[in-house]
Amino acid sequence: MNTATHYEPADLALFAMQLLEGDEHRRAAAHVNGCAFCRQELARLQGDLAAGAYAIEMHSPAAGVRERILHQAAREKKIAPAEPAERNPRMELVERREPIEEPNLVLRTRGQRATGKERSEREDADEDRPSPRRSSLLQNLMLWLGWAAAAGLAVAGVWLYQQREEYHARLISQTGEVERLRGEGAGSRRLLDTMTDASAQQIVLSGTSQGAGDAAPEGHVLYAADKGTLVFLGSRLEALEPGRTYELWLIPADGRDPIPAGTFRPDAKGNANVMLPPLPRAVRAKAFGVTVEDGDGSQSPTMPIVLAGS
Amino acid sequence: MEIPRRTPEQSDDTTLLAQIRRGDEAAMGLLYDRYATVLYSVLIRVLHHPERAEGVLEELFLDLWRYPEEFLEVSGSLGAWLAVLARNRAIDALRRRSAGETVPDISMAAYYDLSNDAERAALVEKVRAGVAKLPSEQRKVFGMAFFDGLPPMEISEMTGEDGSIVKLRIRDTLLALRRAALA
Numbered sequence: 001m002n003t004a005t006h007y008e009p010a011d012l013a014l015f016a017m018q019l020l021e022g023d024e025h026r027r028a029a030a031h032v033n034g035c036a037f038c039r040q041e042l043a044r045l046q047g048d049l050a051a052g053a054y055a056i057e058m059h060s061p062a063a064g065v066r067e068r069i070l071h072q073a074a075r076e077k078k079i080a081p082a083e084p085a086e087r088n089p090r091m092e093l094v095e096r097r098e099p100i101e102e103p104n105l106v107l108r109t110r111g112q113r114a115t116g117k118e119r120s121e122r123e124d125a126d127e128d129r130p131s132p133r134r135s136s137l138l139q140n141l142m143l144w145l146g147w148a149a150a151a152g153l154a155v156a157g158v159w160l161y162q163q164r165e166e167y168h169a170r171l172i173s174q175t176g177e178v179e180r181l182r183g184e185g186a187g188s189r190r191l192l193d194t195m196t197d198a199s200a201q202q203i204v205l206s207g208t209s210q211g212a213g214d215a216a217p218e219g220h221v222l223y224a225a226d227k228g229t230l231v232f233l234g235s236r237l238e239a240l241e242p243g244r245t246y247e248l249w250l251i252p253a254d255g256r257d258p259i260p261a262g263t264f265r266p267d268a269k270g271n272a273n274v275m276l277p278p279l280p281r282a283v284r285a286k287a288f289g290v291t292v293e294d295g296d297g298s299q300s301p302t303m304p305i306v307l308a309g310s
Numbered sequence: 311m312e313i314p315r316r317t318p319e320q321s322d323d324t325t326l327l328a329q330i331r332r333g334d335e336a337a338m339g340l341l342y343d344r345y346a347t348v349l350y351s352v353l354i355r356v357l358h359h360p361e362r363a364e365g366v367l368e369e370l371f372l373d374l375w376r377y378p379e380e381f382l383e384v385s386g387s388l389g390a391w392l393a394v395l396a397r398n399r400a401i402d403a404l405r406r407r408s409a410g411e412t413v414p415d416i417s418m419a420a421y422y423d424l425s426n427d428a429e430r431a432a433l434v435e436k437v438r439a440g441v442a443k444l445p446s447e448q449r450k451v452f453g454m455a456f457f458d459g460l461p462p463m464e465i466s467e468m469t470g471e472d473g474s475i476v477k478l479r480i481r482d483t484l485l486a487l488r489r490a491a492l493a
Contacts, residue, residue, distance in 0.1 A: 010481040017480075018398060019461045048484040050390030051491040052456055053352045053397055054430075055437040061350040065364050066342055072368075073338050073375045278324045280387070299423075 007031060007038050009045070016045045036199075036226055036282075043282040190276055194222060194229040201225070203288050205234075205309035217270070219307050221288045223250070228281035230261055232274040232288075234307070237266035240292065247293045248274055249301050251310075253284040261288070263297040286310060323388040323425040331378040338375055344425065345389055346371075349396040355457050356400035366399050389424025401459035422491060433491060440490025444483060451476055452483040 007015070007028060014020050015028040032038045194200060205219035219234040232248050240246065245265055249258040262277030287310035291301040321329075321340065329337035349370060353363035370392070374381055381388060424430045441449060451469065454460045455476075460468075462476040469476070 009484075010477040013481050013484055014455075014462065014477065017455055017459075018401060019455060019459065021461065044488070045484055046394055047387075047390060048487045048491070049397070049456065050387070050393045051433065051437045051487040052441075052452070052484070053393035054348060054424075054434050055441045055487070056351055056355050056457075058347050058351045058434075059354050060347050061364055061367055062360075065350075065367060066339070066346065069342060069368055069371045069375075070335060070339055072372060074335055076372075076376070278322075 005037075006035060006041075009041060012038060012042050013045050016042055016049060039226060040282040040284075043280075190227075190229055191231065193227065194224050194231055194276070197224045197227070197229075199224065199226070201285060203285075203309045205288055205290060205307040207290075207307040217307060219248075219288075219290060219309070221248075221309070223285055223288075225284050226282055228279040228283070229276055230274070230279060231276070232262065232264075234264070234266065234272045234290070235270060237270045237272055239268075239270070240265060243295060245293055245295070245297055246272065246306070247291050247297045247301070248277070249289045249291065250279065250283065250285050251287040251289060253286040256283075258289070258301050259283065260297060260299060263293070321425075322423075324382065326425075327374075327378045327382045327388070330375060331382070338371070341374065342371055344427075344430075345392050348389070349392055352393055352396045352457075353400045356397060356404060356459070362403065363400070366396070366403055370396060370399065387422065387424050389430065390422075397456065404459055436493050437487055437490045440486050440493070441483075444486055447471075448479045448483055451479040455480050 011020075011028070012032075015025065015032070018025070020028055032042055201221070201223045203221040203223065205221060207217040209216040215236050217234065217236045217238065219232060222231040223229075230250070234246075237246065245263045247263045248261040250261045251258050259279065260277075261279060262274035264272040264274050266272040287308065289301065289305040289309075290307035291298075291303070291305055293302055321337075323341070323344075326337040326341050330341070346367065350363055350367050353366050354360060357363050357366070374392075381391075422429055422433050424433065444452075447469075451465055451471070454465045454468070455462070462473045462480070465471075465476045466473040471479075
């Protein structure tokens with residue numbers, strides 16, 4: 001299976017398709033991990049497999065799948081509130097109003113019909129009781145107290161609702177911030193890895209000065225082919241008219257077309273940089289060049305090349 | 311001359327992933343519309359079961375939503391990577407395989423921009439034409455390995471061909487796919 005130093009493409013293809021078993025798979029993984037040549041071949045094979053995937057007959061998933069995925073995504077991002085456990089403030093108002101009517105209901109329904117004797121005894125006893133006017137005042141007072149309590153509860157409910165919304169908004173904001181910091185952390189790690197990678201290619205790009213006595217523009221590229229990471233720093237770059245941009249190009253060593261490696265515009269001092277543009281991995285670079293393009297850049301370079309280096 | 315700006319539907323994958331990282335659900339919808347059909351087609355080809363295929367498809371896209379930075383770190387074509395990832399996950403589901411036997415870090419040398427609708431359609435056309443030119447036995451063996459996840463020995467037993475011939479057929483098919491994609 002293994003030649004003197006490298007895996008044969010057929011075996012790497014089986015590895016890429018996860019068709020090697022147990023120890024055989026682990027041996028191949030260990031070898032690929034330490035062998036840039038085989039990693040590069042593996043990357044090519046993965047590209048071939050992807051092409052194979054695109055060759056098959058196409059079928060569309062049911063429409064509901066998209067809906068489910070987006071619904072779930074929305075729920076996870078917004079940290080769905082636990083609806084059953086929480087009260088809807090509007091409902092709370094309704095619920096709180098019901099007890100207000102209860103005193104009237106009690107007065108109407110709880111009293112049993114009195115017999116004549118009982119009624120007489122009650123009338124005697126009533127002399128010691130508050131007068132009907134006082135009773136009515138008491139009823140009104142209780143009614144108003146009930147309304148006041150309900151209003152207080154409603155206000156408290158609204159206040160609690162607003163508090164919850166505020167905490168919710170703060171939670172979402174802080175979650176977003178954590179995500180942003182995580183993303184920046186990953187980018188910083190890749191940047192640091194590139195700058196400290198001993199195997200990274202370092203290329204100086206030079207151009208021609210615009211006039212006698214002017215210093216020529218120049219650029220420096222740090223490129224780690226196996227990781228597909230690149231850092232570019234340019235200086236003394238001429239300012240561009242609006243709607244134009246500089247574009248960096250990676251010229252592959254295997255003769256393929258130039259690969260766009262990021263666009264940039266210089267600052268007032270003529271400095272510019274490109275950090276970690278999206279690039280395929282495992283592409284050896286023969287040279288780098290910079291052109292001036294329209295708009296947001298191009299998929300193929302437009303002559304002339306204003307900076308070049310190999 | 312004024313250069314027309316890209317509409318959101320035309321945004322490249324890196325831009326959409328960056329928007330997803332910021333919680334943009336519309337960007338998620340655009341990536342789904344771009345790749346769901348091919349991923350589902352791969353899943354259904356491997357699993358032969360619509361519900362299981364939909365389940366894996368959902369997991370895949372929700373992973374993309376939950377961990378977009380991991381997908382951002384993949385250089386090369388996201389569309390190509392997702393297609394291989396879908397195939398591998400379907401095979402894992404088929405075999406209930408442990409994570410230790412997978413190829414965790416997929417480096418991808420893709421020579422095409424699958425975020426571009428026209429380029430994607432052109433690739434499909436080219437590779438289909440390339441595959442159509444292959445001998446039927448070769449297509450069959452590659453399908454058994456790639457879509458059914460069968461190792462060469464099992465294919466050898468089923469087809470009666472020697473194991474080394476099976477491996478060569480697989481390698482030749484991949485080379486033919488590369489030539490077709492680059493044509």
